[in-house]
Amino acid sequence: MTVTPAPATPRRTFAALALSVAGFTTLQNLVVPALPLIQEDLGTDTSGVTWTVTAWLIAAAVATPLLGRVGDMVGRRRVFLFSIAGVVVGSILAALAPTLGVLIVARVIQGAGGAMFPLAFGLLREAFPRDRVPSAIGGMSAVIAVGGGVGAVLAGPISTAFGWRAVFVVPLLLSIPGAALVRFLVPESADRAPGRLNVVAALLLSGWLVALLLPLSSGSTWGWGSPLVVGLFALAAALIVAWAIVEWRSREPLVDMRTMLSPAIWPMNAAAVLIGAVMFAVFAYYPRFVQEPAASGYGLGLTVAQSGLLMLPMLATMGIAGFLVGPIGRVLGFRAQISWSMGLIVVSTLGLAFIHSTVWLVAIEAAVFGFGLGIVYSAITSVVVQSVPATETGVASGMNANLRTIGSSVGVAIMTAIVTGSAVGAAGIPTEQGYETGFLTVAIIGSGAIVVTVVGSILAYRRGRRPADDTSGIETPVPVAA
Incomplete structure (x- = not known):
């Protein structure tokens, strides 16, 4: 029997999509605090258990643009439900995994959920009136940004009290009801991209993502100068060139390179790499920074649980800021919001570097960082989504998310090299100068x-486009050459 969805409304659509997306976003950092427990329980080593993070990262990176494009072609709601199914099946399998190999397979299946991001933006673009799309995208971006932090906060207490397998209950509690709501409350997308999936381009895109993210994620373990790392970077470079050539010459590209290179999009993609590096470098090392022992001369000596609580100001301001992007956009455009908010992020990270003597100081700095990040995360997505044709929403926002993922790997690698490289003594505690240099x-x-x-804004003006994102928060789609 065919079940007819309930009458669609923008609020119902947003609520259903947000609940589902929240289930996936908790997985971004949910496993990291539990890695020592997983390592001990499954009898593996540090290198082996790290694959539970790397496998998820690569799977999500590959799935995000590919399934985003499929959603543009065959229906975003259909593919969105498929992505939720990946999260549910993967989480159940992970919770029951008897071996490390099974756990890694489960994490790969979970990674299919990454496609929810671009698909959700496309569905929101259709569901909301044009003047309300920025607010909807800002709110969803806030859910995405906050979800990763919530996962990091919850993982420690849950894994300590109930074991590491219990952490995978969190995405299930959100994803299962979310899937039901999407099934009955969200209509299928009307806009469909013509043509077929470019299989050659898809294989090349998947290949260079894997070849690039593998050494970025494991280079510190394998050695940055090792033949394997150097070889993978060289392979990634060759595959990127081949992929770009195939896409440029194709009549049915997977990713339209002309759109990606347009003045409205490429600055946002370049900024996404840098923002991803900043975001995850702080996410990864802020908790460790405040946990350093007081005997180090600079550490606050907080426990894992206390450091998680100290992230709450960051998460709170991040969530609030995301919902403000749309209303602010009526008087201050998205690119201006990005620039000013990145200024807040720069100021807060400088504060972490040089003013960190008390808990309340680092809490304020974290709150400022979260507010700036919430604005940036939402505004950059709004520019991308509203600067491309509706039929390219999924793949364009998916590529932007992927570039942010690549940036996150680069940022964590740089921060790790600087901070851990400064460690001294038998305990291997990083020096204060190491953290100062890292945050700087x-x-x-x-x-x-x-x-x-700023360069992107200048280019937009020079092209003679009405820079709507700098005055009203509503982007005008960029004409794409035939």
Whole structure:
């Protein structure tokens, strides 16, 4: 029997999509605090257990643009439900995994959920009136940004109290009811991209993502100068060139390179790499920074649970900021919001570097960082989604998310090299200068995102486009050459 969805409304659509997306976003950081327990229980080593993170990262990176494109072609709601199924099946399998190999397979299946991001943006674009799309996208971006932090906060207490397998209950509690709501409340998308999936381009895109993310994620373990790492980077470069050539010459490209290289899009993609580096470098090392022992001369000596609580100001301001992007956009455009908010991020990371003597100081700095990140995360997505034709929403926002993922791997690798490279003594505690240099480097990277965004605004003006994102928050789609 065919079940007819309930009458669609923008609020119902947003609620159903947000609940489902929240289930996946918790997985971004949910496993990391539980890695020592997983390692001990499954009898593996540090290198082996790290694959539970790497496998998920690569699977999500590949699935995000590919399934986003499929959704553009065959129906976003249909593919969205498929992605939720991946999260549910993968989480159940992970919770029951008897071996590391099974757990890694489960994490790959979970990675299919990454496609929910671009698919959700496309569904929101259709469900909301044009003047309300920025607010809807900002709210969903806030859910995505906050979800990763919530996962990091919950993972420690849950795994300590109930074991590491219990952490996978969190995405299930959100994904199962979310899937039901999407099934009955969200209509199928009307806009469909013509043509067929470009299989050669899809294989090349998947190949260079894997070849690039593998050494970025494991280079510190394998050795950055090792033949394997160097060889994978070389392979990634060759595959990127081949992929770009295939896409440029194709009549039915997987990713329209002309759109990606347009003045409205490429600065946002470049900024996404830098923003991803800043975001995850801080996410990864802020908790560790405040956990360093007081005996180090600079550490606050907080427990794992206390450091999680200290992230709450960051998560709270991040969530609030995301919902403000749309209303602010009526008087201050998205690119201007990105530039000013990146300024807040730069100031807060400089504060972490040089002003960190008390808990309340780092809490304020975290709150400022979260507010800036919430605005940036939402505004950059709004620019991308509203600057491309409706039939390219999934793949364009998926590629932007992927570039942010690549940036996150680069940022964590840089921060790891700087901080751990400063460690001294038998305990291997990093020096204060190591953290100062690390956060200062993050601030410099954030400044680069400001420069790229300003350049994008200048290019938009020079092309004679009405820079709507700088005045009203509503983007005008960029004409794409035939």
